[in-house]
Amino acid sequence: MSKEKPSIPKGTRDFGPAVVVKRNYIFGAIKSTFEKFGYLPLETPAMEQLSVLTGKYGDEGDQLIFKILNSGDFLAKTKPEDIEQGSKHLTRKISEKALRYDLTVPFARFVVMNRNEITFPFKRYQIQPVWRADRPQKGRYREFYQCDADVVGTNSLLCEAEIVQMINEVLTNLGLTDFTIKINHRGVLAGIAEAIGEKGKEAEICVAIDKLDKIGKEGVRKELLERGIAGEAVEMLEPLYNLAGTNEDILEQLQNIIGNTSEGQRGLQDLHKVWQYLAGLNSQALTSQNASEAPRLQLEVTLARGLSYYTGCIFEVKVNNVNVGSISGGGRYDNLTGMFGMPDVSGVGFSFGVDRIYDVLEELELFPSSSQVGTKVLIVQFDKESEQFALPLLQQLRDAGVASELYPEAAKLKKQMSYADQKNIPYVLLIGSEEITSGKPQLRNMQTGEQQAVAIETVIAIIKEQEV
């Protein structure tokens, strides 16, 4: 047996009780909203066939997939030339399984395998860890949770409107107030490129215009030229720098620029429709500007997000005045399962970044004390007699649903109190000979230090009151 000092793999984390409880608070808020909107949970195995994952994330992605070594004598089926051809070739000979890299490919795989049993539209959510052999750094882990919700099998833009509502509800329920849901449409981007005679160059255009705040108009013009956009086309982009006003105003200004392209038309109509649905759902507040604040849902022409995958609306969410990247994002796609030979499965999905949301809630001190569940009462014991007296009280507390503990040994008072302290237990019951005689233990409020002799029924009542 090794006696070396144990460690955990780089880029992975242990989550102790305090952190698990806070993370579960976030997961709980996300799940309850997903379920209110009719999304149901799916769980897939951590291991997928390597062939299911390979080729889905590009060459770079393939490198970042954690492969699992075949069990037993994995070399038995290899030939000397397999080894000579190097690691990449050999991998396919000695590894058949790999760890899930995201939740989208397993979802697509599940849909294809169960196509005959699934009732479409299929609304699923999935909250599970994924693994990537990325170089670990601050905020980037090799094991982290993704929280995805997708609906496939319908083109209805009601789904997009509901996604905006879900994002708003989850973040509001978590206590966030100052955030922006950015929305754009792949058609708008394609329309812009087409309208200026640079069809297909939307990626280059986005990257450059996105820097407007940083490098100014002149800088953007220069970068556009460098990225191969014709001078004439660059001039035609001019109106995009000056988009202003409400979402409706911006839609109108875009109409003037790109309304004559079919892709642009499609994008603007879809966005209009999302606005309409939100109005029908009495969520105008999300889209309209009031006197003091910008709307939460904002049309952002430079938002691009993984152009190759998305085909319709795209989303991204930013918490304002907090130095954390986007905490949610997603979009519509029209070919989820084509990679597995099942064409024309369209849908729309989005996900929450739990690690980032966690950081935001910590920074803004938004974790409620109720998210720190745990033992409510510790009974301190001094000797066999007080232990004996304590046992039925302990049982009464638990029967009343109060999370409680009896310190399991007659240790020194200081040690027992420090246990309560470390575990953040709000109340301690002290049982000495006097308390046994009177039948009333001393209840100590660990926060205020107040102490009073009370019957166990009163203890229960006091704690129950705190919980409301």
Place this chain on the structure above:
Amino acid sequence: MSKEKPSIPKGTRDFGPAVVVKRNYIFGAIKSTFEKFGYLPLETPAMEQLSVLTGKYGDEGDQLIFKILNSGDFLAKTKPEDIEQGSKHLTRKISEKALRYDLTVPFARFVVMNRNEITFPFKRYQIQPVWRADRPQKGRYREFYQCDADVVGTNSLLCEAEIVQMINEVLTNLGLTDFTIKINHRGVLAGIAEAIGEKGKEAEICVAIDKLDKIGKEGVRKELLERGIAGEAVEMLEPLYNLAGTNEDILEQLQNIIGNTSEGQRGLQDLHKVWQYLAGLNSQALTSQNASEAPRLQLEVTLARGLSYYTGCIFEVKVNNVNVGSISGGGRYDNLTGMFGMPDVSGVGFSFGVDRIYDVLEELELFPSSSQVGTKVLIVQFDKESEQFALPLLQQLRDAGVASELYPEAAKLKKQMSYADQKNIPYVLLIGSEEITSGKPQLRNMQTGEQQAVAIETVIAIIKEQEV
């Protein structure tokens, strides 16, 4: 991109919504009891350093650990002789990480790494999947959840008594009534072996006596001799075949056989103490026999469970009249972290087998309908006008906390109704031109087929009433 028909690895499972919801019902019952007794959640990474896991599960166990191939050019650091020496040797050169095989070793690793921050006694529970390269077969999977609770850093037998209570509470809350919690003690087993002059042979003795029901006394005698127990010693075991009566009776009979050995003394005293604690906790019902039923907690002299690891009380739980193996088990150990060079960490722990509990609840039809959460109302739409009318109703339902959906397209009625059916949605709201005029949609109870025109407030009231 591969277009082959996708599959999942042997021995792994997808859990669709209906199953996830039922599994979460079981996890929920387990968690709430754990927390009521002061246990808090811990989560460790799926991947551990291979060196942390190797040598902890015996040679056979080492073979069953899923190893992860090093990222990048894993052959770069190998020499030709590494390959010549075969798979087992090569594994150590090309794999540094592995998938968690159980929750005990990661827990021990966590305790050692955080020994200075942890307040002892440390009560943690952990509900996470583990992976084993076992040959898949009915009821045995390569990925499955373990649900462990352990308290380390105390020798108090209050912990054992509370474990009995927790098992009883979880199973009772899940609706089970006919189950037996078997308890034994490592000292009792050692005492028996010592008393008959066969010190250290408790494993052989247990295996043989355990077959009493199957092969009869004569068979047991024969097997004991075959296993190397002396004839004289075999005769001395005779009283064990005739143990009868209440737990107290059996303790007394054992006292006569093994009471003069120090290990036997220790075992019997510990078991007595557990009984005493349960009495103090008003849980006598668990230990005492009433007129009609055997006690739920039964002293079972042949219970052995992993002798090498456990050192005190041991537990195992069996649901009676259901053909499923034990659904819970555990015991006390006195050297959790010695494998990592930190001696003398004693504790006691147990775990639930969720897959087996699931099978039992299915077989006995004990999953309550409330464990099938999901959409409560589907609004069916016929055209743009009914969709427009439906949107604010949908919002009202959700604002009232009712999980609800609007079918996202004006599809054929049959298709929308079948969606409700497949998704087990109990109510459907139908909105035609008549309903728009009256302002009262038709509410259809999908189970009874009853249908009535009601205001949306009434719909909400009806559904809220169902939830109570």
